[in-house]
Amino acid sequence: MRGGTAYFAEQPLQPPTYIFPLVSGAYYTTENTSYFQTLMYEPLYWFGDKGRPSVDYRLSIGNPPVYSEHDRVVTVTLKHYLWSNGQPVTSRDVLFWINLLKADRSAWASYVPGGFPDNVTSATAPNPTTVRLRLNASYNPTWYTYNELSQITPLPLAWDRTSLSGPVPPAGTTALPDATPAGARAVYDFLDAQAKSLSTYATSPIWSIVDGPWRLASLTADGTATFVPNARFSGPNRPRLARFVELPFTSAEAEFSLLRAGPSTGGPGTSGQQISVGYVPDDDLPQSAALRSQGYRLTDWFPFQFDYIEPNFNNPSVGPVFDQLYFRQAFQHLIDQKGWIRAYYHGLGVPTYSPVPALPANPYSDSRAASNPYPFSIADARAILAQHGWKVVAGGLSTCERPGTAAHQCGRGIPPGKALSLNLLYPSGLSYTDDSMVDLQSAAREVGIEISLKEVTPTTIAATILSCSPHQPSCSWQLGQYGSGWLFSPDHYPTGEEIFQTGALGNVANYSSPAIDRLIRATTTAPAALSHAALNAYADTVRLELPDFWQPSPGTAVSLQANLHGFSPNAYGFVNPEEWYFTRG
Amino acid sequence: MTDAGAGGTTRRAAATGEATGYSSRHPAEELALPAAPSRHSVAAAFTRHRLGVAGLGLVVAIALFSYVGPLLYHANELSVNILATNAAPGAGRPLGTDANGFDILGRLMLGGQASLELGLAVALAATTLGSLWGAISGMAGGLLDAAMMRLVDMLISVPAIFVLIFLATVLRPTIWVLIVALSLMSWPAAARLVRGETLSLRAREFVEAARVSGGSRPHNIFRHILPNAFDTILVNATFQAADAIIVLAALSFLGFGLPPPAVSWGGMLSQGSAYLLDGYWWEVYPVLALLVLTVLAFNFVGEGLRDSLDVRLRGE
Numbered sequence: 001m002r003g004g005t006a007y008f009a010e011q012p013l014q015p016p017t018y019i020f021p022l023v024s025g026a027y028y029t030t031e032n033t034s035y036f037q038t039l040m041y042e043p044l045y046w047f048g049d050k051g052r053p054s055v056d057y058r059l060s061i062g063n064p065p066v067y068s069e070h071d072r073v074v075t076v077t078l079k080h081y082l083w084s085n086g087q088p089v090t091s092r093d094v095l096f097w098i099n100l101l102k103a104d105r106s107a108w109a110s111y112v113p114g115g116f117p118d119n120v121t122s123a124t125a126p127n128p129t130t131v132r133l134r135l136n137a138s139y140n141p142t143w144y145t146y147n148e149l150s151q152i153t154p155l156p157l158a159w160d161r162t163s164l165s166g167p168v169p170p171a172g173t174t175a176l177p178d179a180t181p182a183g184a185r186a187v188y189d190f191l192d193a194q195a196k197s198l199s200t201y202a203t204s205p206i207w208s209i210v211d212g213p214w215r216l217a218s219l220t221a222d223g224t225a226t227f228v229p230n231a232r233f234s235g236p237n238r239p240r241l242a243r244f245v246e247l248p249f250t251s252a253e254a255e256f257s258l259l260r261a262g263p264s265t266g267g268p269g270t271s272g273q274q275i276s277v278g279y280v281p282d283d284d285l286p287q288s289a290a291l292r293s294q295g296y297r298l299t300d301w302f303p304f305q306f307d308y309i310e311p312n313f314n315n316p317s318v319g320p321v322f323d324q325l326y327f328r329q330a331f332q333h334l335i336d337q338k339g340w341i342r343a344y345y346h347g348l349g350v351p352t353y354s355p356v357p358a359l360p361a362n363p364y365s366d367s368r369a370a371s372n373p374y375p376f377s378i379a380d381a382r383a384i385l386a387q388h389g390w391k392v393v394a395g396g397l398s399t400c401e402r403p404g405t406a407a408h409q410c411g412r413g414i415p416p417g418k419a420l421s422l423n424l425l426y427p428s429g430l431s432y433t434d435d436s437m438v439d440l441q442s443a444a445r446e447v448g449i450e451i452s453l454k455e456v457t458p459t460t461i462a463a464t465i466l467s468c469s470p471h472q473p474s475c476s477w478q479l480g481q482y483g484s485g486w487l488f489s490p491d492h493y494p495t496g497e498e499i500f501q502t503g504a505l506g507n508v509a510n511y512s513s514p515a516i517d518r519l520i521r522a523t524t525t526a527p528a529a530l531s532h533a534a535l536n537a538y539a540d541t542v543r544l545e546l547p548d549f550w551q552p553s554p555g556t557a558v559s560l561q562a563n564l565h566g567f568s569p570n571a572y573g574f575v576n577p578e579e580w581y582f583t584r585g
Numbered sequence: 586m587t588d589a590g591a592g593g594t595t596r597r598a599a600a601t602g603e604a605t606g607y608s609s610r611h612p613a614e615e616l617a618l619p620a621a622p623s624r625h626s627v628a629a630a631f632t633r634h635r636l637g638v639a640g641l642g643l644v645v646a647i648a649l650f651s652y653v654g655p656l657l658y659h660a661n662e663l664s665v666n667i668l669a670t671n672a673a674p675g676a677g678r679p680l681g682t683d684a685n686g687f688d689i690l691g692r693l694m695l696g697g698q699a700s701l702e703l704g705l706a707v708a709l710a711a712t713t714l715g716s717l718w719g720a721i722s723g724m725a726g727g728l729l730d731a732a733m734m735r736l737v738d739m740l741i742s743v744p745a746i747f748v749l750i751f752l753a754t755v756l757r758p759t760i761w762v763l764i765v766a767l768s769l770m771s772w773p774a775a776a777r778l779v780r781g782e783t784l785s786l787r788a789r790e791f792v793e794a795a796r797v798s799g800g801s802r803p804h805n806i807f808r809h810i811l812p813n814a815f816d817t818i819l820v821n822a823t824f825q826a827a828d829a830i831i832v833l834a835a836l837s838f839l840g841f842g843l844p845p846p847a848v849s850w851g852g853m854l855s856q857g858s859a860y861l862l863d864g865y866w867w868e869v870y871p872v873l874a875l876l877v878l879t880v881l882a883f884n885f886v887g888e889g890l891r892d893s894l895d896v897r898l899r900g901e
Binding site: 286344395445456 | 663664665667670684685686754757839840841844845846856859860862863
């Protein structure tokens with residue numbers, strides 16, 4: 001039936017804080033992008049197709065892109081979409097985005113030097129519904145669509161201004177401020193400043209112009225965001241709900257308490273505090289049966305991601321140890337992925353054996369992604385260390401007794417007597433992380449690796465586990481765990497140019513391998529016919545090379561009110577409340 | 586009870602009418618000194634203080650549990666047993682296991698060691714530092730007193746938990762780091778108390794006499810002030826111990842206490858509370874009970890000492 005209000009639980013302490021889709025790193029969170037901006041401002045291409053990690057052209061503004069001239073030219077045609085001010089979404093709106101991006105690349109969280117828009121030599125709009133991009137080389141069409149075009153969100157030309165009091169650009173105007181780099185920068189600065197004024201979001205003449213299914217009705221200081229349907233939405237899924245409300249929480253337990261206390265059915269006529277779509281905190285997963293008996297339906301959600309522990313290859317003390325593949329293999333043998341999933345993740349996790357995850361089911365991973373090349377085995381770890389010149393002292397500290405670079409020696413840069421003592425940072429507040437790190441510490445002790453655990457706030461983690469040079473004081477971290485995995489969004493094709501390529505912004509481990517770099521380049525430039533082979537070659541090498549240590553990727557148990565339907569977990573983390581509806585409770 | 590030093594001896598002598606026995610001492614010490622209970626009478630009074638005795642008994646029992654217990658009850662608290670996580674109490678594991686398969690009873694013992702060591706060390710360090718600071722400040726008077734006490738006011742107004750979380754973030758929180766940090770955060774309370782005592786004592790005749798007859802300031806502090814403020818200092822120390830144990834538990838509960846494999850009651854409580862709704866009571870209530878009992882025990886000892894040392898409360 002139509003109507004009713006659906007309440008969606010935000011993650012603890014993460015209310016929306018930035019509305020402008022061209023979002024910088026400081027504001028780049030799932031809550032700002034996937035749970036907030038994309039409800040109002042539709043990206044050119046919609047990713048996530050009923051849980052499958054792929055593009056959904058049906059929900060996209062753009063038709064499937066056409067690649068020509070040996071994949072050097074990409075042509076995108078637009079469907080008929082309207083802004084809420086009545087103007088059509090045109091190719092000029094796409095150029096507006098590109099112009100802003102070019103004016104200040106650092107303002108875009110997903111900018112990669114050499115990537116989009118650096119790899120675009122010209123962008124033109126031959127007519128209002130066609131965008132043509134000429135590229136500086138031939139690129140893998142799938143990669144370009146999934147990782148480069150995926151970054152584009154058309155913006156209304158009514159935003160192409162530098163002050164609120166200035167004139168709204170009339171329709172059909174060609175000489176707009178964004179046409180010059182200086183003008184585009186001024187427009188960006190204006191919009192960025194507007195986006196920092198949270199109290200004006202719902203009333204702003206800027207942000208009220210939307211092309212998505214929803215518009216923001218209110219945003220309270222505590223982070224409660226209320227959306228109502230965009231009456232002029234021209235896409236395929238018009239909202240059936242009367243309102244969509246995102247609720248803030250100070251803790252996961254607070255969210256769970258409301259789940260337990262609130263009604264398990266919603267829809268028209270229901271009122272009071274409730275959660276229509278929420279989550280079961282990991283610590284409360286054993287309470288799932290109680291929730292079900294209340295009437296909630298639970299569904300597992302596994303994002304398209306992998307999880308890992310970062311080694312710091314540039315750490316002056318242990319970097320040379322991490323440089324040794326045999327050590328990385330031995331260390332990987334100490335991670336009991338299946339045991340962790342069973343004991344600590346309450347079964348809600350998938351093991352990571354490859355940088356191209358096998359789950360959720362996807363067309364990118366090969367059969368090797370589902371098998372573990374380094375299964376949990378303390379005996380194997382011990383044997384590998386002993387074979388490479390280490391005096392293994394179970395329960396103590398193993399030391400290098402055969403320094404040198406021969407096959408049976410410790411390896412380059414490792415002095416005699418070097419002890420295997422490491423520090424590991426991990427975030428507080430996640431019991432499955434606490435427990436699994438203690439298990440890793442325990443297993444490592446069995447082969448004489450002393451791991452000093454240090455639990456810090458997630459903010460400290462983000463500020464500490466950064467790329468560094470060996471001589472920098474900030475390079476003192478040795479192993480780091482974020483508490484969250486590498487989610488393939490907005491780079492939806494699972495290549496590694498942002499995390500494993502030498503010098504990539506996401507390569508905080510400072511890993512560098514010319515061979516891996518070549519394989520990554522092949523994944524981004526291979527012609528369509530060879531793209532799958534290139535991706536397999538990359539994945540199958542990286543999974544064995546261990547540029548980081550694989551650990552299980554946690555899933556989420558999503559709770560749904562009994563009479564709410566239409567929800568399907570999105571592999572890239574987006575939400576589509578326009579597809580939700582209530583039936584009579 | 587320990588001997589409070591020469592001054593304390595003087596106090597006891599005065600109380601028993603033996604002042605003439607000190608004719609060879611400094612003239613000021615021959616003046617009438619405040620009546621003070623003898624060691625024997627304090628002990629006797631303490632034994633009549635039921636709460637105090639119960640508290641002392643509990644402290645001793647918890648110390649025996651924590652230090653002698655592991656000699657009698659052997660549990661592997663270093664190796665995770667992933668196949669025996671969250672096991673209910675049963676044969677071979679009287680209090681069950683936690684989320685890592687560690688034996689709860691064994692962890693209670695190890696956690697007790699950390700709590701007692703930290704509590705007593707902080708009590709000793711904070712009380713010593715605070716007492717010296719308060720006595721010097723009170724004896725100095727004037728600008729120096731004002732400056733020293735404003736520093737105390739400033740430190741007391743700093744939220745200790747935030748400072749400790751900050752330190753735990755920038756440093757690796759070992760037991761020694763926590764002892765130093767907690768001591769540095771705790772001494773101002775003792776300083777304020779002892780300074781108040783000092784202001785009262787320095788106006789007394791025997792201190793005035795000592796000063797007039799040339800007794801140096803350090804001499805007066807160590808010979809007259811601190812010994813006569815000993816009651817206050819001792820009682821405060823017991824409360825400091827209890828407070829330190831609570832702070833360690835709170836820090837550990839928040840994840841900023843002693844890192845694994847070290848065991849702390851707060852850390853156990855934190856881990857166990859995550860499973861409270863799952864019915865794993867053995868991961869919460871035993872450690873909670875032990876924590877409350879330990880803090881209560883120190884507080885009872887403090888109250889018992891205070892009442893035993895306070896002549897008025899004893900009715901002597």
